[in-house]
Amino acid sequence: MAKAKSIGGLIDSLYKAREQRIAAQREIDDMKVAERELQKRVMEELNKLGASKLSGSVATASIQWSTVPRVADWDKLYTYIHKNKAFYLLHQRIASKAWAEVVDTGKTVPGVEGVTVEELSLTKASKGK
Secondary structure, three states, X not given: OHHHHHHHHHHHHHHHHHHHHHHHHHHHHHHHHHHHHHHHHHHHHHHHHOOOEEEOOOEEEEXXXXXXXXXXXXXXXXXXXXXXXXXXXXXXXXXXXXXXXXXXXXXXXXXXXXEEEEEEEEEEOOOOO
16 A cells, blocks of 8 residues: 555656646746747837847847748759759758758759848847947
8 A cells, every 4th residue: 555655646746747847838938929029029129220230238139131941832842852862952841051052053943932031139238338
């Protein structure tokens, strides 16, 4: 009977630990939503001001742009990959670095177009500013 109580306590502890984790994950998920909304607002304000970088008292936010691939025609892409044995381009999505290297040589990848995206970079502000 002692083993049954021992394992029962262990099971209860596991259940409580899981509940604590789930509660913490819900809180983290809510924090992520709030963070994404703030990020969106900062980007909107930077764009509205025509600025790509501004600082607060503890951090600097800057908008960064990069071109990433977006497949417009998978059939054309697969034909190219097969014909050119370019399977290095695949990783459940186009491999951005491999795609950029092909484009940098002046070639195009059929079925793929470059799309410019913007991201917000947030870094700690230097003390002197």
